[in-house]
Amino acid sequence: MVGYDTHKDEVLKRLRRIEGQVRGLHRMVEEDTYCIDVLTQVSAATKALQAVALSLLDDHLAHCVADAARQGGEVADAKVKEASDAIARLVRS
Template identity: 70%
Template sequence: MRGYTTDKGGYLTRLRRIEGQIRGLQRMVEGDEYCIDILTQISAATKALQAVSLGLMDEHLKHCVTEAIATGGDADAKVREASEAIARLVRS
């Protein structure tokens, strides 16, 4: 079981909402909307994706890393995965 499994429905709902935002952006470009309005919506979609990312990172730390520590698994590998994921998120 993955750490996010208990809130999978919530994550899917958020991702579907983001998908709708992206479709809205496509319609805005197709409709030649004002640049600043499009950029505002891109910012909102970006923040929504960041919120999902932070939630998944929190779940990884709470579940996967904690489980590795409790079961004698490779906790260092799980922490390294988290660190690498954080680095990718910061760069994006």
């Protein structure tokens, strides 16, 4: 079971909304929309993706990492490292 299982529909809804934003960006570029307006929408789509990523990370910590921590040992160490690596990737992006 994945950490976001209880609100998978909400995550999918947010991703569909982001997909629509990206299609809108494509349309804006095709229509030669002013650069700053396109950049504003890129920023909005980026923030929306970051919000989804943070939500998924929160779920991962609350479920997957917490379950592994209860088991302890190498399983816990591996999950903590995995989460730490994911956080590092998010911070770099």
